Amino acid sequence: MRIMKATFPHLLHLDVALGILYPTLGIDILPPPPITQKTIEIGVKLAPQNACFPLKVTLGNFIEAIERGADTIFMVGGVGPCRFGYYGQIQRLIIEDLGYDVRFVLLDHPRYGIRPFLEALWTMAGKTFDFPRVVRAVRLSWSILRFTEELEAQRRALRCQVENPGALDAIVDETLETLRDVETMEELEILNQRVKEKLLSLPKKEKDGFLKVGIVGEVYIAQEKRVNFDVEKLLGDLGVYVHNSVSTVEYILHTFRPLTRSRDKMEAWRLAKSYLKRFVGGEGIDSVGSTIRYAQEGFDGVVHLYPFTCMPEIVAKGVLQAVSRDFDLPVLHLAIDEHSGEAGLVTRVEAFVDVLERRKRRRKVEVDS
Amino acid sequence: MRVGIPRGLLFYRFFALWKTFLEELGVEVVISPPTNKAIIHHGLVYGVEEICFPVKVFLGHAYSLLSKVDALFIPRMVSFHKGEYNCPKILGLPDLVRSLFRVDAGVLIDDEVNMRDRGMRGWWEGFLSIGRRFTKNERQIGEALKRAEEAHLAFRKKLQEGWLPENIIDGRLPLPSREKKVVLLGHTYLLSDSYINMNLVRKIYNLGYSVITPDMVPEREVRSALKALPKASFWTISNEIVGTAFSFLEKERPEVRGFVHLVSFECGPDSLVGEVVERYTKRKKSSFPYLRLEIDEHTGEAGIVTRLEAFVDMMEWRNAHHESYLPTSSAP
Numbered sequence: 001m002r003i004m005k006a007t008f009p010h011l012l013h014l015d016v017a018l019g020i021l022y023p024t025l026g027i028d029i030l031p032p033p034p035i036t037q038k039t040i041e042i043g044v045k046l047a048p049q050n051a052c053f054p055l056k057v058t059l060g061n062f063i064e065a066i067e068r069g070a071d072t073i074f075m076v077g078g079v080g081p082c083r084f085g086y087y088g089q090i091q092r093l094i095i096e097d098l099g100y101d102v103r104f105v106l107l108d109h110p111r112y113g114i115r116p117f118l119e120a121l122w123t124m125a126g127k128t129f130d131f132p133r134v135v136r137a138v139r140l141s142w143s144i145l146r147f148t149e150e151l152e153a154q155r156r157a158l159r160c161q162v163e164n165p166g167a168l169d170a171i172v173d174e175t176l177e178t179l180r181d182v183e184t185m186e187e188l189e190i191l192n193q194r195v196k197e198k199l200l201s202l203p204k205k206e207k208d209g210f211l212k213v214g215i216v217g218e219v220y221i222a223q224e225k226r227v228n229f230d231v232e233k234l235l236g237d238l239g240v241y242v243h244n245s246v247s248t249v250e251y252i253l254h255t256f257r258p259l260t261r262s263r264d265k266m267e268a269w270r271l272a273k274s275y276l277k278r279f280v281g282g283e284g285i286d287s288v289g290s291t292i293r294y295a296q297e298g299f300d301g302v303v304h305l306y307p308f309t310c311m312p313e314i315v316a317k318g319v320l321q322a323v324s325r326d327f328d329l330p331v332l333h334l335a336i337d338e339h340s341g342e343a344g345l346v347t348r349v350e351a352f353v354d355v356l357e358r359r360k361r362r363r364k365v366e367v368d369s
Numbered sequence: 370m371r372v373g374i375p376r377g378l379l380f381y382r383f384f385a386l387w388k389t390f391l392e393e394l395g396v397e398v399v400i401s402p403p404t405n406k407a408i409i410h411h412g413l414v415y416g417v418e419e420i421c422f423p424v425k426v427f428l429g430h431a432y433s434l435l436s437k438v439d440a441l442f443i444p445r446m447v448s449f450h451k452g453e454y455n456c457p458k459i460l461g462l463p464d465l466v467r468s469l470f471r472v473d474a475g476v477l478i479d480d481e482v483n484m485r486d487r488g489m490r491g492w493w494e495g496f497l498s499i500g501r502r503f504t505k506n507e508r509q510i511g512e513a514l515k516r517a518e519e520a521h522l523a524f525r526k527k528l529q530e531g532w533l534p535e536n537i538i539d540g541r542l543p544l545p546s547r548e549k550k551v552v553l554l555g556h557t558y559l560l561s562d563s564y565i566n567m568n569l570v571r572k573i574y575n576l577g578y579s580v581i582t583p584d585m586v587p588e589r590e591v592r593s594a595l596k597a598l599p600k601a602s603f604w605t606i607s608n609e610i611v612g613t614a615f616s617f618l619e620k621e622r623p624e625v626r627g628f629v630h631l632v633s634f635e636c637g638p639d640s641l642v643g644e645v646v647e648r649y650t651k652r653k654k655s656s657f658p659y660l661r662l663e664i665d666e667h668t669g670e671a672g673i674v675t676r677l678e679a680f681v682d683m684m685e686w687r688n689a690h691h692e693s694y695l696p697t698s699s700a701p
Binding site: 048049050051052077079080081082083085086089090093094097108111112275276277278279280281282284308309310311312314315317318319320321322323335 | 416417419420445447452453454455456457458460461463464465467468469471479481598599600602603604634635636637638639640641643644645648651652663
């Protein structure tokens with residue numbers, strides 16, 4: 001039997017966590033090269049024209065990984081009604097028709113057959129019987145995934161506050177690289193402490209009352225800065241404190257409910273109820289709920305990021321018009337796809353921040369007088 | 370009480386059921402007029418700009434009814450097939466109407482009909498909760514639903530005989546049958562609104578072909594053909610489209626000369642299942658003609674005509690040469 005070289009789609013720093021997990025499970029992995037313009041071009045060329053953007057980018061990931069020697073693809077399915085649950089089927093068809101000799105391992109919901117589910121799980125989990133070791137590896141990679149998200153949260157929150165954002169980026173990026181070699185929870189804890197100290201020691205601007213903007217939207221586009229033109233950085237450089245309500249950790253916790261639960265998401269769903277009565281697939285209801293939460297927490301504005309034509313987010317967009325009106329909270333909708341241009345996006349974000357600044361100043365005047 | 374049903378989306382599928390059900394409960398039913406320019410205009414003004422064209426048309430219809438009725442009938446048809454869903458936009462339709470038109474929740478009849486997990490129980494509970502808005506008598510609701518289901522079956526039967534929903538709704542006779550046929554794939558709300566599809570069925574007829582729509586194929590055949598897929602999608606209507614196409618790939622029907630797939634530009638499910646149909650067609654009958662027509666509010670009639678004419682030429686030419694290995698053009 002040949003040795004399996006498995007690949008998987010990128011989602012921000014997922015490859016760091018999986019890079020820790022898989023060697024322990026005895027599976028050789030070959031993560032796709034980082035997402036570039038080329039990845040997007042490959043995906044756009046091969047995917048159905050009107051498919052949503054994440055399908056195209058992840059397809060580009062697969063092709064680039066295959067060309068570098070991967071022979072097995074790990075992908076997950078879903079139960080709908082969002083298109084994501086059908087990505088794997090379409091991508092498999094395309095890769096088959098291209099004539100690549102690869103194995104497509106699709107982990108789908110058990111409702112589509114318990115046997116394929118177990119087979120896929122078996123392949124993805126490797127054949128290690130050293131359970132304590134596996135449990136340790138899962139725990140470590142899960143903590144690492146959490147840690148990468150904390151790092152990004154620090155980065156977006158601190159960017160507007162520090163004197164030199166370049167130094168901030170250097171610390172975060174360096175830590176992300178170091179993370180790939182972490183082997184135990186103790187090492188992770190030490191790294192965590194060291195980063196905290198470093199971040200605390202960064203010289204801060206002597207300013208207060210930053211504009212606060214929350215990010216809501218679809219789980220892939222709202223996080224993957226390599227395709228969303230790094231909106232977070234853009235906002236931070238304009239002097240805005242940024243919070244992102246979208247997180248892979250919460251997404252996974254929510255997916256495995258009721259075994260695990262995400263308090264954030266449950267809260268968002270509860271808040272959204274009076275505007276969007278039910279789950280409409282993807283993160284539609286989360287976007288609505290998180291926007292309401294940002295309004296209650298006194299944020300100045302919300303940026304809604306989603307792939308162009310995303311069905312759940314379009315429903316959310318319609319509903320957000322009412323939320324925005326009722327809570328008097330400006331919402332900027334940014335649909336991203338292969339035709340999005342950076343210049344246009346930058347202009348819109350800058351204009352949005354101008355609007356927020358002016359609103360804030362006017363309010364201050366009203367309060368003072 | 371006057372209740373308005375917007376003429377759009379699932380109306381074309383459940384016209385008989387909804388109307389009979391409401392009328393049996395003593396409700397006066399008002400149906401919005403056939404789509405016209407003003408309706409589309411309102412849909413475009415009030416709709417979210419990137420939502421698909423049929424939803425915009427639906428919103429236009431809903432708007433045209435708002436001032437004329439006491440309540441709008443927009444049931445949340447989450448699922449009408451076990452284990453499957455409808456598209457997210459249909460799931461969120463009542464909320465969209467509420468948010469975009471700023472109407473009170475009380476004006477909307479938006480009870481959830483969901484057969485996904487609980488099958489007929491979900492169906493009954495959905496209609497029970499709609500019925501309770503009009504009467505406390507549960508037996509009466511049961512009776513009304515039974516009548517409505519009978520009307521629905523009669524409606525479906527007529528569709529299989531070759532009627533289009535809009536023919537039945539407006540009492541117009543369908544076009545006579547032609548010998549040569551194309552399979553016209555697509556959502557009923559596109560195929561059956563001759564204003565937004567620019568009279569496509571008539572255009573195809575004038576070029577010498579009759580159409581077979583997914584509604585005309587028995588559901589059993591559709592579902593059994595669908596088994597060719599390792600995993601069918603989770604959207605009922607899209608599954609029916611795929612199943613219809615597959616059923617014609619399996620059997621030899623010499624009078625069926627090609628597939629025309631009508632999709633709306635923003636349609637999420639069709640963007641994926643269209644690819645499935647196209648790729649399986651190429652795999653199974655490598656030269657079977659397949660045309661994908663995309664429409665939205667910007668579509669020009671001339672473009673559609675040109676593409677149809679070219680497609681018909683291709684089908685004729687292929688048929689005249691009796692060769693099955695000729696290459697065909699594929700949709701972009």
